[in-house]
Amino acid sequence: MLPRPNSKAVNRKERLDLPGSGPPRRPPADRLAGFGESWAAVSLEWAQAAARRCIQCPAEPCVRACPLGNDIPFALWHLEHGLVDDAALIFRRTSSMPDICGRVCPQTELCEGVCPYAKQGRPPVPIGRLEAYAADWVSREGLSVRATAARPTGRRIAIVGAGPAGITAAELLAGSGHAVTLFDAWPEAGGLLLYGIPRFKLSPEIVRRKTQHLSRLGIRCQFDTKLGNGLSVDGLVDHGFDAILLAIGAGIGRPLDVPGSDLEGVYQATPFLVRTNTDPASLPPGLRARPEVGRRVAVIGGGDTAMDCVRTALRLGSDEATVWYRRTEAEMPGNPRDRKLAIEEGSRFEWLAAPVGLEADENGQVRAMRLVRMQLGEADASGRRRPIPIPGSEHTVEADTVVLALGYLPDADFVARIAGLDTEPDGRIRVDPLTGATSRPGIFAAGDNVLGPALVVDAVAHGLRAAEAIDSFVSAGGTVATR
Numbered sequence: 001m002l003p004r005p006n007s008k009a010v011n012r013k014e015r016l017d018l019p020g021s022g023p024p025r026r027p028p029a030d031r032l033a034g035f036g037e038s039w040a041a042v043s044l045e046w047a048q049a050a051a052r053r054c055i056q057c058p059a060e061p062c063v064r065a066c067p068l069g070n071d072i073p074f075a076l077w078h079l080e081h082g083l084v085d086d087a088a089l090i091f092r093r094t095s096s097m098p099d100i101c102g103r104v105c106p107q108t109e110l111c112e113g114v115c116p117y118a119k120q121g122r123p124p125v126p127i128g129r130l131e132a133y134a135a136d137w138v139s140r141e142g143l144s145v146r147a148t149a150a151r152p153t154g155r156r157i158a159i160v161g162a163g164p165a166g167i168t169a170a171e172l173l174a175g176s177g178h179a180v181t182l183f184d185a186w187p188e189a190g191g192l193l194l195y196g197i198p199r200f201k202l203s204p205e206i207v208r209r210k211t212q213h214l215s216r217l218g219i220r221c222q223f224d225t226k227l228g229n230g231l232s233v234d235g236l237v238d239h240g241f242d243a244i245l246l247a248i249g250a251g252i253g254r255p256l257d258v259p260g261s262d263l264e265g266v267y268q269a270t271p272f273l274v275r276t277n278t279d280p281a282s283l284p285p286g287l288r289a290r291p292e293v294g295r296r297v298a299v300i301g302g303g304d305t306a307m308d309c310v311r312t313a314l315r316l317g318s319d320e321a322t323v324w325y326r327r328t329e330a331e332m333p334g335n336p337r338d339r340k341l342a343i344e345e346g347s348r349f350e351w352l353a354a355p356v357g358l359e360a361d362e363n364g365q366v367r368a369m370r371l372v373r374m375q376l377g378e379a380d381a382s383g384r385r386r387p388i389p390i391p392g393s394e395h396t397v398e399a400d401t402v403v404l405a406l407g408y409l410p411d412a413d414f415v416a417r418i419a420g421l422d423t424e425p426d427g428r429i430r431v432d433p434l435t436g437a438t439s440r441p442g443i444f445a446a447g448d449n450v451l452g453p454a455l456v457v458d459a460v461a462h463g464l465r466a467a468e469a470i471d472s473f474v475s476a477g478g479t480v481a482t483r
């Protein structure tokens with residue numbers, strides 16, 4: 001490893017004059033021809049030149065903007081000197097998933113958003129692309145930066161949910177010598193990384209690179225096991241687990257409460273994405289067939305999931321894929337980078353319109369949407385201006401497939417069945433923010449089931465925090481309180 005650069009080693013003024021660009025992308029037509037990643041491959045020379053633009057800000061705004069506190073400037077210092085394995089190691093010190101976060105983090109809202117170049121309206125240092133480049137390099141070279149397992153402690157920990165929060169915690173706890181069992185309802189580990197985020201944003205190979213070594217770390221994986229069906233959380237206590245981590249995400253699709261929302265051809269976003277983007281072999285039989293989308297696809301919603309759905313619809317061969325959103329672009333949540341990619345690929349956007357009903361053809365298949373036009377009123381609790389229907393503006397548009405991307409909710413029914421857990425009114429589990437401890441001693445929670453729909457990087461940060469607290473809890477002899 002190199003010493004940290006001092007102010008003499010970096011001429012900031014000179015560096016600020018260096019030209020830069022965003023990470024190169026494949027042309028839209030190429031992207032639409034399949035489900036491959038949108039990024040184009042980059043060379044070591046490109047990565048070194050891009051890293052050299054980092055001016056090593058003394059205040060490290062990018063580190064402070066990263067929920068994991070990644071030591072970005074030090075990693076980039078190594079990368080610019082061609083020390084790619086060291087750069088990867090620095091990212092890996094604070095993040096269990098640098099190859100994944102490098103790809104899916106909304107960097108423009110986090111590290112890259114506070115980069116001095118971005119503040120000047122210029123392309124920031126492409127931190128996400130460089131993080132993923134370094135992590136991929138290490139995997140390609142077969143170099144290991146994984147934790148090694150410690151002496152067995154004899155303490156047993158159940159983790160429910162194998163998404164980024166659960167996986168991160170499982171790795172850390174197994175690395176501390178605890179016997180970890182990871183349960184998940186899906187046939188494979190990954191959570192939304194595999195069963196949600198489309199493969200053109202994150203390929204399953206990258207997720208599997210992470211999940212396949214779980215059993216090598218001694219983690220027992222029990223998949224196709226939905227807790228609540230037969231095995232309950234209290235059943236895990238009876239089975240002798242000393243601590244339990246709930247990392248079940250917030251995966252219940254918000255329903256559309258209008259007539260016709262149960263017609264054939266109307267999908268919730270997750271089943272639509274999963275049936276398209278996940279290998280059939282990794283899916284239960286009922287979800288293996290790809291959706292037949294027809295010519296016109298309507299996606300209802302305005303966040304990242306809506307962008308994923310509209311881009312997926314175009315790859316499935318629809319002639320026209322439109323996002324219908326009840327506010328305007330200015331109020332749209334989500335990552336502007338993904339929206340830009342969706343627009344480049346030919347997605348259409350209709351603002352200030354909301355469905356009031358869906359109509360069927362003679363076979364019970366959706367064929368049209370009835371919509372009402374909106375205008376914006378005063379700001380609501382979210383701080384965004386409230387959409388108000390315009391009387392007499394109802395109209396109909398044809399749609400062969402309708403995808404609902406209206407947001408996600410936690411599984412409040414599942415959580416309500418666990419004795420002694422305090423929850424928020426919407427079903428999120430209430431925890432101590434520093435430890436992830438719930439109101440029931442020995443049960444911890446991390447990720448979207450605490451935060452509501454959030455980001456992969458937040459789930460990783462939560463998983464790390466909860467794992468440290470669980471380690472302290474079981475190492476001090478703690479066990480789950482019985483009820």
Ligand SMILES: Cc1cc2nc3c(=O)[nH]c(=O)nc-3n(C[C@H](O)[C@H](O)[C@H](O)COP(=O)(O)OP(=O)(O)OC[C@H]3O[C@@H](n4cnc5c(N)ncnc54)[C@H](O)[C@@H]3O)c2cc1C
Nearest residue numbers: 161163164165185191192227248249447448454455456459
């Ligand atoms: C379509 C989509 C696209 C997204 N794109 C991005 C993105 O680009 N960038 C980004 O940062 N974030 C993105 N997110 C958000 C991100 O994926 C989540 O914030 C993150 O995965 C949450 O991690 P988690 O571990 O808390 O939960 P999850 O990833 O949801 O994993 C929870 C796991 O728990 C399992 N489970 C649930 N109930 C049970 C039960 N009763 N028994 C057993 N197992 C159970 C589930 O099967 C699942 O595998 C996206 C989300 C969606 C839906």
